[in-house]
Amino acid sequence: MNVKKAIIPAAGLGTRFLPATKAMPKEMLPIVDKPTIQYIVEEAIESGVEDIIIVTGKGKRAIEDHFDHSFELEQNLLDKGKFELLSEVQKSSKLVDIHYIRQKEPKGLGHAIWCARKFIGDEPFAVLLGDDIVKAETPCLKQMIDQYNLYNASILGVQKVDETEVSRYGIVDGSKIDKRLYKVHNLVEKPKQLEAPSNLAILGRYILSPRIFDILSNQKPGAGGEIQLTDAIAELNKYETVYAYDFEGTRYDVGEKLGFIQTTLEFALKREDLRNSVLNYLEALMEKELNDSVNRN
Known part of the structure; x- marks a missing residue:
């Protein structure tokens, strides 16, 4: 089954960017003149995704407004002959079918993914986190979908990070089976440097089996008292093979x-x-x- 649906979690409080994020979603902070979340949506579209659900939280209405038409603004730009700017403004509202659901309680990434279970149904799906922008000749998610089509199994997007940084990420314990592909044995969420099994960090891109929802339904809180997606994937790995793919491209941490x-x-x-x-x-x-x-x- 092809990967045609994607979840973009955007319910976090953005505490690292306070006070800017007190009234504005972190995902709407611009890189030059484009919100970070638009880079993520564009990557999904370029990778063949047809339907996106964004999991939002309180105070995130600006995200919905950004991907909707703004008739007054568009008419104003049209009347003034600012056609190039009009095209840029309209681009975000014409990208793809975008749906929204609210995470009513801040229970962590795993819970945010679980909130979208009815939208995904019984299909494999992608997850793209907004803290990571990837610039690559072939979009990062497209690289991973190509791997999914070969192995028909869940794929985690990874790259090597400095050993001093492993405590910030979910870390893969795996064995290399191809040039850039690893078979996952275990996953550790934010380990201490001396306890990390490797420096292969999960960097904001996933393709997951729908079976993950059954696991998330019964997942107990992990690190930080939250429902951790990494813990659920580690459990999934007991029943289905999970791979990690060292994707090509430059990853930018905007989180x-x-x-x-x-x-x-x-x-x-x-x-x-x-x-x-x-x-x-x-x-x-x-x-x-x-x-x-x-x-x-």
């Missing part, structure tokens, strides 16, 4: 402040309309910082 700033700078430098101005500004800023440092010493 924390430094990564968000780095991503914004890199994306700005890749744009012809911004590159030279940003470079000139950074050079001037560095020169000023060096001068200030010399003067302080």
Whole structure:
């Protein structure tokens, strides 16, 4: 069965970006001029996904508004002849069929996925987390769908991280069976550095068997007192083979402040309309910082 449905969890409180996220969803924070969640939706579409359900929470209405038509704004741009900008504004409302469901309680990622069970039904499905943007020649999720089509089994998107960072991620204990593919033996959610079985971290992309919903229905809280998706996948692995795929491409972590700033700078430098101005500004800023440092010493 083909992977045609995707879940995008967007119910988190965004506490790392307070106070900005007090009234605005973290997923709507822009990388230059495009909300982070739009990058995720576009990757899903480019990978062949036809239906997306976004799991939201309280205060997330701006996400729905972004992917809906804005008739007053569109008419204003049309009247003023701003056709290129009009096309960009309309793009987000024409991407794909997007559905919404609310996670009524903040019980963790596993619970957010479980909330979408009726939408998915008895089909394999993708999960894309909004904290990770991946730039690749072949979209990250498409790479994983290709692996699913070969092995007909759940696939976790992974890359190697620095050993000092393993406590931030779900970590794979597995054996390599192909150039970029691992058979999963076990999964550990946010282990201490000395207890991590590897440095293969799950990075925000999954293709899962619908059997995961039966497991999530009875899943007990794990790390942080939340229903952890990693724990449920580890349980699924007892009944069905689970693989981890070391996807190609550059992954950007926009879920924390430094990564968000780095991503914004890199994306700005890749744009012809911004590159030279940003470079000139950074050079001037560095020169000023060096001068200030010399003067302080």
